[in-house]
Structure formats: structure tokens, C-alpha cells
Amino acid sequence: MAWVHRLWLRLQSLFLRKGLAKELDGEMQFHLDELIAENIGAGMSREEARSAALRTFGNATALKEEAREAWGWTCLEQLLQDVRYAIRQLRKTPGFTATAVLTLALGIGANAAIFTLMDALMMRSLPVADPKTLVRLGDTSDCCVNSGSVENGSYALFSTEMYERLKKYAPEFEDLASMQAGFPYRPVVARRDGTQENARSVMGEFVSGNYFQTFGLRPAAGRLFSDSDDVKGAAMVAVMSYTAWKRDYAGDTSVIRSTFWINTKAVTLVGIAPEGFFGDRLSTSPPDFYLPIETHTLISNAPYVHDPDVRWLYIVGRVKPATQLGPLQEKTSVSVRQWLKETRTFSSTPDKSLPEKTHVVLTPGGAGIQDLREQYQSNLGLLMGASGLVLLIACANIANLLLVRGMRRKTEVSLRAALGAARNRIVRQLLTESVVLAGLGGIAGLAVAYLGARMLLRLAFSGAETIPIDPRPSVTVLGFAFALSLLTGILFGVAPAWMASQTNPSDALKSGVRGTTVGASLLQRSLVVLQAALSLVLLVGAGLFAQSLTKLQATDLKLDSRNRYIAHINPQGAGYSPRELETLYRTIEQRFHELPGVNRVGISNYTPMEENNWSNGVQVQGQPYSGRDASFIKANSEYFDSVGTHVIMGRGIRTQDVLAAPTVAVVNQTFVKDFLPNGENPIGRHFGSPLPPEANGDYEIVGVVEDSVYTSLRWKDHRMYFVPITQRPSSNKEPIDQDLSLYAGALVLQTQWPVNNMEEIARKTLAEINPNLAVVKFQTFDQQIADRFNHDRLVAQLTALFGGLALLLATIGLYGVTAYTVARRTSEIGIRMALGAPRGGVIAMVMRGAMSQTAIGLAIGILATLPCARLVESQLYELKGVNATALAASVLTLAVASSLAGLIPARRAASTDPAQTLRAE
Amino acid sequence: MGKPNGLVQGTLDLFILKTVALEPRHGWAIAKRIQQISRDVLQVQQGSLYPALHPLQQKAWIRAKWAETETGRRAKFYSLTAAGRVQLENEAANWDRLSSAINLVVQTS
Incomplete structure (x- = not known):
């Protein structure tokens, strides 16, 4: 039981430290007193006896510390003591502390914010089982329903048949x-x-029967899909996302086994996906419903x-161990190369190199389909760079502040x-102090x-x-931020601490009272x-992006x-077959024209300045196929007026251009x-797809519109043609019931005056035509x-923000150094x-000193912007290199800011009272 | 700073144990006694004693008690515990063996 006793003694020494220290003091004092008494007894004077x-x-001081160390808790004790002391020191200089903490907070905060985004977009895995063993087939974000060959041969989009064979x-x-x-x-x-609920336009994703199984997911309620749900003739089923379940049905389990009308087809909801699962990709529009691939034909009228030859699926798999x-x-x-050879695409392509360049790249699938990543990658890189520069400036500031402080405290x-x-x-x-500061x-x-x-x-x-x-x-990110601040603290705490440890107490005490009249050190300057220089680079960058x-x-x-106003619609989802569309479009035009103030009702598959794009290979009759394609719009007669596109030659689309009339086109x-x-003269010429061969006479050009x-x-030289929405060229032999191109995707409403509640009116008008005609987006x-x-x-905005931050920090830095110099030179002044x-x-x-540093910085900065501008050139719109405006504006801003930073200490210096300084000497 | 010149930590411990073995003594008395017995050969900074006292207490070889000195001042008196006595005997025996071995080596070669 001796160890219990020993532990007790040890704990005692922790909790009774104060008492023990006092006892030790008393003991030592007693010892010293006895020694002095003995010395006096030996005939020494009081003073002699004492020394x-x-x-x-x-x-005695060192021995006391040594004794405390023997109590075994000194490390902790000293640390606490140091921290307490550091906090006291920091509170004594609130200006310094606030500046330093703010500088660090901005530098670290900006980086941690960007890093949060980076982390979420680039590194985080899907919330699925063992994401590391997931592999995606393909490395591009090709979308959505494609036919024809892949130009660079890298496949990421597959046909259903190809998927089944691979599996x-x-x-x-x-x-x-x-x-x-x-x-x-x-x-x-869905409804x-x-x-009584209204039909709503929601996201639905068609997935294979083993989709949830592959991701290793369990249902939150009901069941998920199995392979037997994804076969021809199986009962139509759906799985709902947890988010939609909670949001729309408050987690009511009675929705399970109930019927939903999805695109007007009856579907049984069999279960709820697990909480937190947002689908196979990070998206701003995650699916509310998951549906088996096999039901895509019926639900979406998808003929492909x-x-x-039609590729529309992404593939993600889980590999076996090792x-x-x-x-x-x-x-x-x-395998893919082999199987593609059997398709029409391969046999009909003029590109003979196609088979050999065809390949599939396997990429990590744990993060899912990373199309959002691609979208933001270049920007995030840029922002990381900018925030890194801000951090660098912040660190320089901190270093400067700590150096100044270190020198001031030499005497202490x-x-x-x-x-x-x-x-x-x-x-x-001293180190503790900078680490505490960095921690704050x-x-x-x-x-x-x-x-x-946020x-x-x-x-x-x-x-x-x-x-x-x-x-x-x-x-x-937490780790990142703290590592960063600790590193900053240690890095910039070491220098003053080292300098302090080099001081010889007696030297410093002798000269410390009156500052040597040298200003800031070379390092500081x-x-x-x-x-x-760095802030100039950031400011110029901000200027370029603003321009x-x-x-x-x-x-x-x-x-x-x-x-x-643009209302996106989904007539297919409302249950219309392609044959019924001509009547539907006439009805829509008529009903909207009946509304007061509505001038034009444009109908088209998609509209200007949205992400969508449909394109096709184009061959002009009488010319060889050049391999070039053009985007096309399917539109009604009022479309050009509704979006404000002017016809500059011939005519636009007319109401007479119906299915039965000759197929015409307007080109840009x-x-x-x-x-x-x-x-x-383009009018009267014919063009069409290069395949089949007779198709190149499909469309007669009847007019030309502006671009x-x-x-x-950024899409320059965008070739486009516009065809009546309900027309089909004679070369198109597929049954009209499968022709998805007849479905309109958008209404463009032009009104006489601004109509604030147009959305409400549009929804109501459409619902009156058919309650399933839900508005997808308005x-x-x-x-x-x-x-x-x-x-x-x-x-x-962000480059401007970072530019501003950099400017602010650099100004604070210059102010700090100038103010310090002035303070040290008070007596000289x-x-x-x-x-x-x-x-x-x-x-x-004083200003000369401040401005000379800025001037050198500007000179270096100007040189540095040249290569930096080239780095971001690809992200700028029609700007090449650094232009004079951005540069001049940045130089001017920085010059003004730094003269302000210099002026305040300079005025303080000038208000020095000579008499007072001389007295202080 | 710290460790007394030419004195191994263990040796100082042995001195302390030996010194308080006869009767309870305070720090000052221990220091004096060590100096006396060693006939001033061992020049130790007297303060070095204090860092050494605490570990001995923690190992429960000595215990401390506040009491009055003969001059009427309060001082902390250290005395040997039972465990301390065993330790002292072991250490003393060890020391005997070591010193006679060293003697032997020094005298014969």
C-alpha cells in the first residue's frame, strides 16, 4: 500500500502547492537568519554577514524553483503561470493585442473559410459506407444524353447496354x-x-436497382431498391430522400406504400433513403425521388x-479488396472499346482513330460525381492563392508587431x-506569450x-x-486553423525570445532607459x-477582375x-404526348394573350443566357461536311420578339410553320x-445533319437573325439555328411519339408594363390549362x-475583399513601424x-521614411504583377496582361493609404514638445 | 546551477538520511551537521539541501513536523521513518561495499 501513500503525498503537493511554497520560504528564511546570526557571532558587520x-x-530564487520542480507539478504550474502572465501582459497593451488578434483573425479566418469550401468540394466523401473502395468509371463531367463519338476518347457517360455488360x-x-x-x-x-396537394416540379434521379446496395446504405424507413425493381414489367416504385420526407411529410410513415403520381404515372413509394444521404453528387438540387432506370422509358417518355448508341449513365462501383x-x-x-465497335456510332464515324483512343479512366468514387468540383476548381485555386497572400501579409504584420514589442521589452x-x-x-x-496571442x-x-x-x-x-x-x-479545418496560428505564434515568437536571451542584463540595463536612436531594423523595413508589394499584387488582381x-x-x-419573364415548364412531366403538343402550345399562347398587359408569348426548348445547350452536326447542302456543329433552338413564332432578337434578313418563324408545313430554319x-x-445569299439555301446523307437538305433557310x-x-462565334418547335424534318424517321425535341422547356412572357405577381399569374394560368403543368422555375x-x-x-467580389484586407493589413503594418520609429526617436526629434x-x-x-518603404514595395509589386496577371488571364473576360488603369488605380490607392498610415505618426512626432523631451533626458 | 559540486544526488540523500537518523533536525541543523562531520571537506551551497528534502518526503523516507527550536523560533524538523531506516541501511551497506572496493583498487594498483 506504499504506493497509495506516495500518491497521496504527490496529490497533496499538487493541491497544497501554495502552502508548501510558503513553508519552503519560511524554512529558507530561518536558515538564512541562522547563518547571518552565526556570521555576526564570528565578528562580521551586519552587511558583511548578510552577503x-x-x-x-x-x-535562493533558483533553488526554490528547483525545489518546486521536485514536487513534480512544475511544468503545469509554470505553464499556467506563464499563460496568466502572458494574458496580463497582453491586457496591459490593448492596442497591440487588438491589432495582433485582428490581424491573425483575418488572416487565419480568410484561409480557414476558403479551406472549408475546399474541404467540402474537393476532399469530403459521400456519407456512404467505406467510400474509399468506391471507384468511378470515367474522369469527365460529360452530360446528359449524348450520342455520337467522344472527341478525346475518354468515356464517362455510358449506354444502359454498356452498363449491363460491364456489370x-x-x-x-x-x-x-x-x-x-x-x-x-x-x-x-410529382403529386x-x-x-389535395398541387403537382410540383421536383428532382427525380433514375438509378440502377443495386444503387443503394453499392453505396452500402440502409433505409430510414420502408425498403430501398433491389435488382428486381429494375427489370421490365416490374411494378413501378420509388424511394424518397430523407430531406423531402421530413420537409414535405414531416416524417410521416404512412407515405410508405402510398401512391405518387410521377409525371402522371402511378408509382408506389417503397421507402425512405437514409438521413444525410444527398445522392451521388454534391448538388444545389439533390433528388427528392429515386426511380429505377427501367421506368425512365415510361415516366420520362425516354426512348433512349x-x-x-445513346449514352446517359454514370457508373460507380465498389471494388473487391486488393x-x-x-x-x-x-x-x-x-471491353468498352470492343463493345463500342458493335455500335452504329463506331461503324459510321469518319474518325478512324476513334477505336484506338477510346478508353476509360478509373477515378476515386468516394466523393461521388464531382461536377461541382470542376466548376469551382480554377476559382478556388485563385482564391486559395489570394487568401494565402493575405495570410502572408498578416504574418509579416504579426512578425513586425512582435519584433517591435520584443525590442521595447528588452529592458524588462x-x-x-x-x-x-x-x-x-x-x-x-516570451514564447508562451506569442502562442497565447496566436491562440486568441x-x-x-x-x-x-x-x-x-457562410x-x-x-x-x-x-x-x-x-x-x-x-x-x-x-x-x-479546425486543425488547420490551429496549426496555422500555432505555427505563426511559434515562428514569430522565437525571434524576440531569442533576441531577449542574447541580452546581457547589465548592458541592457545601462542603455535601455534611453533608446538608441536607430529606427526600425532592416528586417522590419x-x-x-x-x-x-503583396498588397499591390492583390489590389491589381482585384482591379482586373472588377474590370x-x-x-x-x-x-x-x-x-x-x-x-x-421566363417560366420553365415540363409538358412531358404533365403527361403530354408529342402529338398533343401543337394544340397545347396554341392553347398556351391564347390563354396568356388573354391576360392584361401580355404582349408576346415565346415558347422554346430553352432560352438565352441559361446553362442549357442543344447542338447538332451541320452540313450545308452542296458542301462537304466540315465537322462543325451548331446549337439549335426550337421556338414558336413569337419567340424572337419575346427575347428581343432582331431579324435582319428574310423572315422569322411564323405561325404557319406547323408540323405539316415545309421545314424551315432561321440562322444567326x-x-x-x-x-x-x-x-x-443564305436565304433559300438548305442544310441539315450530315447523317443520314439525305438529311442535309432538311431545313431551308428563310431568315437571318443577329447574334x-x-x-x-465567353462562347465566341456561337453558330446557331432556330427551327419551328413543332416541325420535324422529313429525314427524321423515328416515330413522333419518341421525339423529345418537340417538348418545350420554357415560356418567355413579354409584358407591356412590369407585372409584380407574374409568377403567381403564370402558375395559375398553366394550372388552369392542366393542373400537372407545374412551373419548374420562374x-x-x-x-x-x-x-x-x-x-x-x-x-x-472576393478578390476585392482580399485586396481590401491586404490593403488594410499593409496599412496597419506601415503605421505600426512608423509609429514605433517615431516613439524611439522622440528624444532625437x-x-x-x-x-x-x-x-x-x-x-x-518621418513621411520620407514611410513613403520610401512603400515606394520600394510598389516597385517590387509592379514587377510581380506581370507574371501573376498572366496566371489569371484565362479567368478574365477579354483582358490581356496588366492594364494601365488597374495598375494606376492600385498604386494610387496604396500610396494614399500608406501616406495616411505615415501621416498620423508624423504629426505626432511634429507635436513633440522639445522642452519636455529634454527634461526627460 | 543547482547540483552541488562534486556531490552525487544519491550521496546527498544518504547524508540527509544519516543526519536525521539520530534525532529530528531542521534544515539548518542538517546543513551544519554535514559540514561538521565531513570536517568542512564537503563544500556544499547550503541551499541545495532544500530541493533534495522534498523527494525524500515523497518517497516517505522522512517526515516533517513544525516545532520550536531551542532559541524559540518555529522550524520544520525532519525525522526518519521506518521505511527510511530500511533505505538508510541498504544505502549504507551499498556505500560500504562500494568504498571498500574503491579503496582496494586505489591501494593495490
Whole structure:
């Protein structure tokens, strides 16, 4: 039981430390007193006796510490002591502390915010079982329903047949699942049977029967799919997402086994997907319903489900343990190549290199289909760079502040050393102080990170219904932020601590009272120069992106968005067959025209300045096929007027251009320029698809329109043609019931005056025509156009933000160093003024020092912007290199800011009272 | 700073144990006694005693008690525990063996 006793003694020493220390003091004092008494007894004077006793006894302070160390808790005790002392020191200098914490918070917070996004977009896995063993077939974000060959030969999109074969002949996979690539572009219309609820347009994703099994998921309620749900003739079933279940049905289990009308087809809901599962990809529109692939034919009227030449599925599989991915990739590529040879696409392609370049790249599938990643990758890289620079500036600031502080405290440190403080203890204490400071900065940085990430997300996904990323920093991000702040603290705490440990107490004490008149050290000044240079780079970057955005927004889109509203619709989802569409469109036109103020009712498959794009290979009759394609729009007669596109030659689309009438087309100017380059009259010429051969006479050109912008302003030389929405060329031999191109996707309503409740009116009017005609999305044309600039606006805003931060930090840095220099030179300045130096002269002297650093910084910065501008050139719109405006504006901003930063200490210096300084001497 | 010159930690421990074996003594008395017995050969900074006292207490070889000195001042008196006595005997025996071995080596070679 001796160890219990010993433990007791040890614990006692922890909790009774104060008492023990007091006892020790008493003991030692008693000892010293006895020694002194003995010495006096031996005939020494009182003074002699005392110093002799101290010599015999040794360094009492150090011995006390040694004794405490023996109690075994010194480490902890000293740490607490150091921390307490550090906090006291920091509270004594609130200005310094606030500046340092703010600087760190902004630097660390900005980086942690960007890192949160990076982490969510780039690194986080899907919430599924063992994401590491998931593998995706393919490395591109090709979408949605494609036919024809893949230009670079890398396959990521597959036909149903190809998927089934791969599943059958790839024993390396435990499970191989497939999923609809383009579900976000094809919402479904859903309504629960037997309720009063309106038909709603929601997201539905068609997936293979083993989809949930592959991801290793268990249902939250009911059951998930099995292979038997995904066969021809099986009862139609659906699984609902947990989010939709909670949101729309408050988690009511009675929805399970109930009937839903999905695109007007009866489907039984069999279960709820697990909580947290948001599908196979990060998306702003996660699916509400999962449906088996086999039901896509009936529900979406999709004729391509079993067409071996139509690719519309992504494939993700789970490999068996210890599978070598290299050989598997080779094997998969060989199989795909082999099977593709049997398709029409391969046999009819003019590209002879197609078979050999065909391949499949296996990529990690744990994060799902990463199309969002691709979208944001270049921007995130840029933002990481910018925030990194801000952090660098922040670190330079901190270094400077700590250096200044370290020098100011030289006297204090020497005094403590002279009083018997152990040198390593002083160093440790100074280090603790900077680590505490960094820790405070780190905590404040987390707050900044959280708010920053929220703001970033709101900016990045403005207009989205669901933001798929949680702004709360993850453990990784927390670790990252704290590692960063600790590193900063240690790195910049070491320098002053080391300097302090080098001081000889007596030297420092002698000279410390009066500052040596040298100003800031070379290191400090270099840091200021560096800050100025870095912030110039960021400011120029911000200027360039702002210019780019202005240029984008000022570009004439050759559209008219005034008093225009766009309602996206889904007639297929409402149950219309292609034959019924002509009547539907007439009804829609008629009903909307009956509304007061409605001038034009455009109907088309998609509209200008949205993400959608349909394109086709084009061959002009009488010319060889050049391999070029053009985008096409299917539209009604009022479409051009409704979007504000002007017909500049011939005519537009007329109401007479119906299914039974000759097939005509209107083309844009770029189309004419590219396909009929020799000034030929385009009117009356014929063109069509290169295949089948007779198709190139399908359309007769009856008019030319100006180049309105579709999809993106960055798409230059966008060849387009426009055909009447209900017409089908004679070469199109597929049954009309399977012709999806007849389905309209959007209504464009142009009104006489602004109509605030147009959305409500449109929904009501459509529901009156057919309650299943749900509105998929409603926006004003202006909103739709503005959304296309979201990305550029985001980057411009963020670079401006980082530029501003950099400017602020650099200004603080310059101010700090100048103020420090002035403080150290107070006596010198006082003497100068006593000797007759004018106020203006003093101000000029201080300003010269500050501005010379800025000037050097600017010079270096200007040189640095040149290569940096080239790095971001690809992300700018029609801007090459650094232009004079951006550069001049940035230089001016920085110059003004730094003169302000210099002026405040300079004025303080000039207001020095010579008499007072001289007295202080 | 810290460790007394030419004195191994264990040796100082042995001195302390030996010194308090006869009667309870306070720090000052222990220091004096060590100096006396060693006839001033062992020049120790007297303060070094204090860091050494605590570990001995923690190992429960000595215990401390506040009491009055003969001059009427309060001081902390250290005395040997039973465990301390065993330890002292072991250490002393060890020391005997070691010193006679060293003697032997030094005298014969």
C-alpha cells in the first residue's frame, strides 16, 4: 500500500502547492537568519554577514524553483503561470493585442473559410459506407444524353447496354451501380395520390436497382431498391430522400406504400433513403425521388434507355479488396472499346482513330460525381492563392508587431534576468506569450472563418434552393486553423525570445532607459516593403477582375430583358404526348394573350443566357461536311420578339410553320459567316445533319437573325439555328411519339408594363390549362441573365475583399513601424526641434521614411504583377496582361493609404514638445 | 546551477538520511551537521539541501513536523521513518561495499 501513500503525498503537493511554497520560504528564511546570526557571532558587520550568508546559501530564487520542480507539478504550474502572465501582459497593451488578434483573425479566418469550401468540394466523401473502395468509371463531367463519338476518347457517360455488360463481365467489382447523368436538367412532376396537394416540379434521379446496395446504405424507413425493381414489367416504385420526407411529410410513415403520381404515372413509394444521404453528387438540387432506370422509358417518355448508341449513365462501383486499379482500368478500356465497335456510332464515324483512343479512366468514387468540383476548381485555386497572400501579409504584420514589442521589452527582460530569472524560463515565457496571442487569434479566426464561409457559400450558390455545404468548419479545418496560428505564434515568437536571451542584463540595463536612436531594423523595413508589394499584387488582381466583370456586364447581349419573364415548364412531366403538343402550345399562347398587359408569348426548348445547350452536326447542302456543329433552338413564332432578337434578313418563324408545313430554319449571323463565307445569299439555301446523307437538305433557310448571346458570353462565334418547335424534318424517321425535341422547356412572357405577381399569374394560368403543368422555375429575364454572371461576380467580389484586407493589413503594418520609429526617436526629434527644426521638416522627415518603404514595395509589386496577371488571364473576360488603369488605380490607392498610415505618426512626432523631451533626458 | 559540486544526488540523500537518523533536525541543523562531520571537506551551497528534502518526503523516507527550536523560533524538523531506516541501511551497506572496493583498487594498483 506504499504506493497509495506516495500518491497521496504527490496529490497533496499538487493541491497544497501554495502552502508548501510558503513553508519552503519560511524554512529558507530561518536558515538564512541562522547563518547571518552565526556570521555576526564570528565578528562580521551586519552587511558583511548578510552577503556572506547569501553566498553560502546560493541563489535562493533558483533553488526554490528547483525545489518546486521536485514536487513534480512544475511544468503545469509554470505553464499556467506563464499563460496568466502572458494574458496580463497582453491586457496591459490593448492596442497591440487588438491589432495582433485582428490581424491573425483575418488572416487565419480568410484561409480557414476558403479551406472549408475546399474541404467540402474537393476532399469530403459521400456519407456512404467505406467510400474509399468506391471507384468511378470515367474522369469527365460529360452530360446528359449524348450520342455520337467522344472527341478525346475518354468515356464517362455510358449506354444502359454498356452498363449491363460491364456489370456482368467485371468480377473485380462487388457491385457496379449506374445513375442518370443529367437528372438536374430533367425534373419530374410529382403529386401524392388522394391528397389535395398541387403537382410540383421536383428532382427525380433514375438509378440502377443495386444503387443503394453499392453505396452500402440502409433505409430510414420502408425498403430501398433491389435488382428486381429494375427489370421490365416490374411494378413501378420509388424511394424518397430523407430531406423531402421530413420537409414535405414531416416524417410521416404512412407515405410508405402510398401512391405518387410521377409525371402522371402511378408509382408506389417503397421507402425512405437514409438521413444525410444527398445522392451521388454534391448538388444545389439533390433528388427528392429515386426511380429505377427501367421506368425512365415510361415516366420520362425516354426512348433512349435501351439504345446502345445513346449514352446517359454514370457508373460507380465498389471494388473487391486488393483489386489493382491499373490492370482493371486497362481491362475496362479494352471491353468498352470492343463493345463500342458493335455500335452504329463506331461503324459510321469518319474518325478512324476513334477505336484506338477510346478508353476509360478509373477515378476515386468516394466523393461521388464531382461536377461541382470542376466548376469551382480554377476559382478556388485563385482564391486559395489570394487568401494565402493575405495570410502572408498578416504574418509579416504579426512578425513586425512582435519584433517591435520584443525590442521595447528588452529592458524588462534584462531586469528580470538581473533579478535571477532563469534564461530558459524567460524565453519560454516570451514564447508562451506569442502562442497565447496566436491562440486568441486562432479562436477569433474561427469566428471569422464561420461567418466568412457562410458568406462565401451564399455568394457562390446565390439563388440556389439548397446549399449543399455546411459552413461549420470541420475537424480538419479546425486543425488547420490551429496549426496555422500555432505555427505563426511559434515562428514569430522565437525571434524576440531569442533576441531577449542574447541580452546581457547589465548592458541592457545601462542603455535601455534611453533608446538608441536607430529606427526600425532592416528586417522590419523589409517586412513593410514585402507587405506593400503583396498588397499591390492583390489590389491589381482585384482591379482586373472588377474590370472583367464590368466588361462582361456592359457587353451588348443583343437581347431585350425589359418586362420579360421566363417560366420553365415540363409538358412531358404533365403527361403530354408529342402529338398533343401543337394544340397545347396554341392553347398556351391564347390563354396568356388573354391576360392584361401580355404582349408576346415565346415558347422554346430553352432560352438565352441559361446553362442549357442543344447542338447538332451541320452540313450545308452542296458542301462537304466540315465537322462543325451548331446549337439549335426550337421556338414558336413569337419567340424572337419575346427575347428581343432582331431579324435582319428574310423572315422569322411564323405561325404557319406547323408540323405539316415545309421545314424551315432561321440562322444567326455567325452561322452565315462560318458556313456560307463567300457573301452568298443564305436565304433559300438548305442544310441539315450530315447523317443520314439525305438529311442535309432538311431545313431551308428563310431568315437571318443577329447574334444574341446564348449559354455564355465567353462562347465566341456561337453558330446557331432556330427551327419551328413543332416541325420535324422529313429525314427524321423515328416515330413522333419518341421525339423529345418537340417538348418545350420554357415560356418567355413579354409584358407591356412590369407585372409584380407574374409568377403567381403564370402558375395559375398553366394550372388552369392542366393542373400537372407545374412551373419548374420562374425568374425574370434580368435575374436569369444576372445568374450567369454569378461566378464572375463572386470572383470579383472576393478578390476585392482580399485586396481590401491586404490593403488594410499593409496599412496597419506601415503605421505600426512608423509609429514605433517615431516613439524611439522622440528624444532625437525633440532635440532637433529644440535646435530649430520646423514642424513641417519633422513631418517630411518621418513621411520620407514611410513613403520610401512603400515606394520600394510598389516597385517590387509592379514587377510581380506581370507574371501573376498572366496566371489569371484565362479567368478574365477579354483582358490581356496588366492594364494601365488597374495598375494606376492600385498604386494610387496604396500610396494614399500608406501616406495616411505615415501621416498620423508624423504629426505626432511634429507635436513633440522639445522642452519636455529634454527634461526627460 | 543547482547540483552541488562534486556531490552525487544519491550521496546527498544518504547524508540527509544519516543526519536525521539520530534525532529530528531542521534544515539548518542538517546543513551544519554535514559540514561538521565531513570536517568542512564537503563544500556544499547550503541551499541545495532544500530541493533534495522534498523527494525524500515523497518517497516517505522522512517526515516533517513544525516545532520550536531551542532559541524559540518555529522550524520544520525532519525525522526518519521506518521505511527510511530500511533505505538508510541498504544505502549504507551499498556505500560500504562500494568504498571498500574503491579503496582496494586505489591501494593495490
